[in-house]
Amino acid sequence: MESDLKVSDQTMTVYDSLSLELGERSYQILIGANLINDAGAFILPVLRQPRVVVITDENVAQLYLPNLKRSLSSAGIGHSEIILQAGECTKSLSHLESIIDQLLMQKIDRDTTLIALGGGVIGDLTGFAAAVVLRGIDFIQIPTTLLSQVDSSVGGKTGINTKYGKNLIGSYYQPKLVLADITSLESLPLREILSGYAEVVKYGLINDAPFFDWLEKSGNALCEGDKALRQQAVMTCCRAKADIVSQDERESGERALLNLGHTFGHALEADIGYSDTILHGEAVALGIILAHELSVTMKLCSKEVVHRVKDHYQSVGLPVSPSDISGYNWNPNRLISQMKSDKKVKDGRLTFILTKGIGSAFIANDVALEDVRTILAKATNS
Numbered sequence: 001m002e003s004d005l006k007v008s009d010q011t012m013t014v015y016d017s018l019s020l021e022l023g024e025r026s027y028q029i030l031i032g033a034n035l036i037n038d039a040g041a042f043i044l045p046v047l048r049q050p051r052v053v054v055i056t057d058e059n060v061a062q063l064y065l066p067n068l069k070r071s072l073s074s075a076g077i078g079h080s081e082i083i084l085q086a087g088e089c090t091k092s093l094s095h096l097e098s099i100i101d102q103l104l105m106q107k108i109d110r111d112t113t114l115i116a117l118g119g120g121v122i123g124d125l126t127g128f129a130a131a132v133v134l135r136g137i138d139f140i141q142i143p144t145t146l147l148s149q150v151d152s153s154v155g156g157k158t159g160i161n162t163k164y165g166k167n168l169i170g171s172y173y174q175p176k177l178v179l180a181d182i183t184s185l186e187s188l189p190l191r192e193i194l195s196g197y198a199e200v201v202k203y204g205l206i207n208d209a210p211f212f213d214w215l216e217k218s219g220n221a222l223c224e225g226d227k228a229l230r231q232q233a234v235m236t237c238c239r240a241k242a243d244i245v246s247q248d249e250r251e252s253g254e255r256a257l258l259n260l261g262h263t264f265g266h267a268l269e270a271d272i273g274y275s276d277t278i279l280h281g282e283a284v285a286l287g288i289i290l291a292h293e294l295s296v297t298m299k300l301c302s303k304e305v306v307h308r309v310k311d312h313y314q315s316v317g318l319p320v321s322p323s324d325i326s327g328y329n330w331n332p333n334r335l336i337s338q339m340k341s342d343k344k345v346k347d348g349r350l351t352f353i354l355t356k357g358i359g360s361a362f363i364a365n366d367v368a369l370e371d372v373r374t375i376l377a378k379a380t381n382s
């Protein structure tokens with residue numbers, strides 16, 4: 001994996017670049033300001049034929065579709081668009097069917113490329129549509145939320161939700177290019193920035209203690225809008241994710257580290273019923289704190305570590321205890337049943353990512369239910 005600062009010959013745009021190495025499925029991740037305005041020039045070289053269909057949601061369409069279309073036209077790329085409703089409910093079979101109908105109606109062929117312009121919902125859905133339509137066509141990610149820039153647009157997990165749970169239909173299908181435009185984060189509500197920031201911190205906690213130190217110093221300014229800090233953080237996270245994915249694309253081993261905080265977090269989201277009461281990153285922040293608490297209970301790390309993590313999440317304004325989720329009745333038994341039905345449960349054992357300290361996370365496949373119950377019960381009164 002290589003990374004360096006580049007200037008585009010065509011556009012003079014300055015951007016960071018790194019590559020995710022997966023043999024013939026390798027691709028570039030470009031990170032910089034105003035990349036959407038110059039997207040056509042970056043995209044053209046990876047297209048089989050100069051025609052694309054942009055899939056986006058109504059919020060993002062209003063903000064960024066006109067500039068994207070302008071840059072596609074000036075690069076000589078033919079384009080049409082599909083604009084969907086915003087929100088998690090769009091990651092569904094019915095929306096997938098509607099996308100596929102529209103693509104086939106437009107008579108796309110195997111050389112057409114899809115572009116996902118939006119957050120993780122649009123990225124996951126578009127990637128999955130690309131994986132299945134005509135047995136697979138190319139797609140490009142243009143992530144416009146912090147969460148999608150540091151997580152969902154990289155690594156090729158695509159999919160949709162079902163009534164039985166999230167992401168239960170999907171595939172591993174890698175994009176041909178990722179363009180992370182840091183400027184697009186300026187229109188994102190602070191709550192969404194913070195939700196993505198919970199995942200940014202995760203990378204420090206997994207295996208990069210100096211990054212966590214840096215976030216303790218820079219996190220507030222980053223969340224408040226400092227572009228240079230955002231670019232640096234997105235770069236660090238994408239590099240970390242690319243590293244892990246290139247070694248373990250299908251999560252047979254260390255890719256599972258990226259699930260730090262997610263066993264707790266998913267249980268919480270499922271129990272709340274995937275609503276605005278809690279965003280994914282908010283659930284992950286709480287889940288990460290609980291995973292650290294569990295590690296303390298199992299005598300794997302010191303209490304000071306939990307305090308550091310909790311203080312940092314609290315300092316930027318993320319929820320750190322059940323009482324921070326208004327209108328939700330914390331119930332350890334219900335959360336345990338949610339964990340048991342999570343797709344990451346193998347042979348009835350709960351898998352958790354635990355830690356020996358900041359930046360020293362590891363995979364534990366055999367965690368005692370009683371320890372988990374104790375942590376959840378303790379959290380009730382925090």
Ligand code: NAD
Pocket residue numbers: 057058059060063086087088091118119120121122124144145146147148151152153154155156157158166167184185186187188189192195280
């Ligand atoms: P999202 O896509 O729903 O976007 C959040 C909201 O922000 C939406 O209302 C959207 O319209 C709006 N928005 C997007 N960009 C904007 C911008 N620049 N300015 C203003 N508003 C903007 O949510 P998300 O947090 O980006 O993604 C969540 C999804 O990602 C979940 O479905 C989750 O399962 C998935 N995910 C996937 C992976 C993966 O590896 N594939 C990893 C993590 C999360």
Ligand code: MG
Pocket residue numbers: 151199262280284
């Ligand atoms: Mg996540």
